[in-house]
Amino acid sequence: MEGGGLPISRVRRELLYLVEKNATVVVVGHTGCGKTTQIPQYLHRSGWTAEGSKVLCTQPRELVVVSVAHRVAEEMGAVVGGEVGYRASSFEARTDEGGSTSSIEFSTDEALVSLMQRDPLLSPYTVVMVDEAHERSLATDVVLGLLKKVQRRRPDLRVIISSATIDAEALATFFGGAAIVSVEGTLHDVDILYAKVPASSYISEAVDTVVKIHKNERPGDVLVFFPGEEDVSQALELIEEQNDFERQRGGADDLVPLALHEGMPTSKQLQALRPAPRNHRKVVLSTSVAETSLTIDGIAYVVDCCFQRERYYDPITSLESVVTCPESKASAVQRAGRAGRVRPGKCFRLCTREAYESGLLPESSVPEMQRSELSHVVLQLKALGVDNIMSFDWIAPPSAEAMVRALELLHALGALDQESRLTSPLGAHMAELPVHPTVAKPLLVSGELGCVEELLIVAAVMTVKSSVWQLGRGRKEMERQKMKFAVAEGDHVTYLNVYKGFLEAKRSPGWCDRHCVNYNAMMKVLGVKSQLWSALEGLGIKHSSSDKETLPVRKALAHGLFANSAVLSSTSTDGKGRATYTTVRGKVVTKVHESSVLHRNQPKCVLYTRAIQTGPATHEMFEVLAVEQDWLTELAPHFYTSPGVG
Ligand code: ADP
Ligand code: MG
Numbered sequence: 001m002e003g004g005g006l007p008i009s010r011v012r013r014e015l016l017y018l019v020e021k022n023a024t025v026v027v028v029g030h031t032g033c034g035k036t037t038q039i040p041q042y043l044h045r046s047g048w049t050a051e052g053s054k055v056l057c058t059q060p061r062e063l064v065v066v067s068v069a070h071r072v073a074e075e076m077g078a079v080v081g082g083e084v085g086y087r088a089s090s091f092e093a094r095t096d097e098g099g100s101t102s103s104i105e106f107s108t109d110e111a112l113v114s115l116m117q118r119d120p121l122l123s124p125y126t127v128v129m130v131d132e133a134h135e136r137s138l139a140t141d142v143v144l145g146l147l148k149k150v151q152r153r154r155p156d157l158r159v160i161i162s163s164a165t166i167d168a169e170a171l172a173t174f175f176g177g178a179a180i181v182s183v184e185g186t187l188h189d190v191d192i193l194y195a196k197v198p199a200s201s202y203i204s205e206a207v208d209t210v211v212k213i214h215k216n217e218r219p220g221d222v223l224v225f226f227p228g229e230e231d232v233s234q235a236l237e238l239i240e241e242q243n244d245f246e247r248q249r250g251g252a253d254d255l256v257p258l259a260l261h262e263g264m265p266t267s268k269q270l271q272a273l274r275p276a277p278r279n280h281r282k283v284v285l286s287t288s289v290a291e292t293s294l295t296i297d298g299i300a301y302v303v304d305c306c307f308q309r310e311r312y313y314d315p316i317t318s319l320e321s322v323v324t325c326p327e328s329k330a331s332a333v334q335r336a337g338r339a340g341r342v343r344p345g346k347c348f349r350l351c352t353r354e355a356y357e358s359g360l361l362p363e364s365s366v367p368e369m370q371r372s373e374l375s376h377v378v379l380q381l382k383a384l385g386v387d388n389i390m391s392f393d394w395i396a397p398p399s400a401e402a403m404v405r406a407l408e409l410l411h412a413l414g415a416l417d418q419e420s421r422l423t424s425p426l427g428a429h430m431a432e433l434p435v436h437p438t439v440a441k442p443l444l445v446s447g448e449l450g451c452v453e454e455l456l457i458v459a460a461v462m463t464v465k466s467s468v469w470q471l472g473r474g475r476k477e478m479e480r481q482k483m484k485f486a487v488a489e490g491d492h493v494t495y496l497n498v499y500k501g502f503l504e505a506k507r508s509p510g511w512c513d514r515h516c517v518n519y520n521a522m523m524k525v526l527g528v529k530s531q532l533w534s535a536l537e538g539l540g541i542k543h544s545s546s547d548k549e550t551l552p553v554r555k556a557l558a559h560g561l562f563a564n565s566a567v568l569s570s571t572s573t574d575g576k577g578r579a580t581y582t583t584v585r586g587k588v589v590t591k592v593h594e595s596s597v598l599h600r601n602q603p604k605c606v607l608y609t610r611a612i613q614t615g616p617a618t619h620e621m622f623e624v625l626a627v628e629q630d631w632l633t634e635l636a637p638h639f640y641t642s643p644g645v646g
Helices: 007-021 035-045 062-076 109-118 138-153 168-174 202-216 229-248 266-273 329-340 353-357 375-383 400-412 426-432 437-449 452-463 475-485 491-504 509-514 519-538 551-561 630-635
Strands: 024-028 054-059 084-087 104-108 125-130 158-163 179-182 190-195 221-225 255-260 281-286 299-304 307-314 319-326 345-352 565-573 579-583 589-592 605-615 618-627
Touching: 007 024, 007 035, 007 179, 024 168, 035 054, 035 062, 035 104, 035 125, 035 158, 054 062, 054 109, 062 084, 062 104, 062 266, 084 109, 104 109, 109 138, 109 375, 125 138, 138 158, 138 168, 138 375, 158 168, 168 179, 190 329, 202 221, 202 229, 202 255, 202 281, 202 299, 202 345, 221 329, 229 255, 229 281, 255 266, 299 329, 329 345, 345 353, 375 400, 375 426, 375 437, 400 437, 426 437, 437 452, 437 519, 437 551, 452 491, 452 519, 452 551, 475 491, 491 509, 491 519, 491 551, 491 618, 509 519, 551 605, 551 618, 551 630
Parallel strands: 024 158, 024 179, 054 104, 054 125, 084 104, 125 158, 190 345, 221 281, 221 299, 255 281, 299 345, 319 605, 589 618
Antiparallel strands: 307 319, 565 579, 565 605, 579 589, 605 618
């Protein structure tokens, strides 16, 4: 049996005893000590999965769900989908639904919330382990609150909360004094080296550091932390160029760069976890996903850019900003720790020691719950019978403004009534669809408007996280290809053409490459579309198509997106010839982002899926749809009749 020598095995007995005696147990142990892969197996072997009952382990990230399910299945000599199952998202489940063969299930926190809408008391489950609780993702916080509620009705339900950092007290207190188990670590020393001067570009600085490590340091793989996926892609290109250059000079090309982030296909992600060929040095270029949730063996060097990228939602303006900010000290410590798992290692921080020590880095990050738009969460909680959202047992309560905004939007969408109760059937149906409420509403009205097929496609594209466009062959070429599909009605309608082309080309990866279309995203779109269709069919909606008619499609979308509206300003350009818009509700000046097919057109009134702050005083709209302004008051009269608005 594998896993016997892992640090977690030393607390196995104690852990099982505490789980037996306590409703909730918090497990703290460093990354790689065996929490995720071993605890579910311990529970399985000690009877918690007897007679068809199940153990569930949740994760904030989809990518991790799939990889740990494979790992655990392998250790148990089982197959994924059999004894070990997973629910990677609310859309993708490889478990034996309703049956009894999966004893151990891995799921995203998100998918657990969906599951609870069908089975609020989680009846087949004896233990739910909430893993990576220290990450404090939006869904993790929701799950923690919900599990506490379930435990009141099901005192037999065991909850294990696992965390890689030691802020266990707060979690334990939240659960009314849970037991705490600490796994003593055997981390080796990690030498921390700082930059002498602040880096002007963290990407090239990181690549240079990797090259230096490769030249000067003993064998051992390298793990580099970047704030975002785009940084990873750029760094990958730079290292590949470097390799080409070495090869041409007849040098050794024994540096193997591998990307690791959530936007890539599963098979590629798993590749980054496998050992490099003999006498090669693997360089994993990762986002924060490798910080605590995935263990990559063989890492001896860590390069940390010392930045993280976070989304902040401003409930006052209803706009978002994506900020690249200094990482928290908690993250910095975790990242450095990745170098010392197998032997003493080194961590190269790309900030100066003064910057690190001067308090520039915050101690810990703001939980996602306190910086997110909440209408989806509020709708889900309403559907789960949480009537008073304000008094829900939040581990970290969101701001009152964010709550009010969410309630206001849900009212305007018709999901909640005057008393803030879920409407029937509309609100209940919206909560059943695993998509954002602004996407659920258009899907639900598409039946009456005769454009179900079209809305399924658009909703699927809007829901799949990665873009349908792929940079691969350069920005210019991507722009050129995009314009072949573009229509004056905007991005959402353009997706219909991309989808049509993709099907006509028989889902060919080659066609996708030639047209700068992201093949993996399109394959996901197909999957999500068919799931959404089953859901709509289940609600009694009949299939229809508006064919070439796009008016119904735009109207249906406007039913969901009306709150995100902007009109062309009379003072028309920003000095560089780009039209400016003003949001109807917040009166914020904004522009159409260049990624939109409408960035050169100047439709009078537009709706957008997202508006993000892209500079100190710049907001830009992403995914833009051209509409008529009078639709706004027609579709959302209450929303647009308050004074000074509309
Ligand atoms: P934790 O959850 O405490 O961070 P894990 O249970 O994920 O730890 O990992 C325990 C050990 O199992 C790791 O130290 C690593 O050696 C091994 N391991 C986990 N996942 C994989 C994998 N996909 N491939 C190879 N080894 C793995
Ligand atoms: Mg883990």
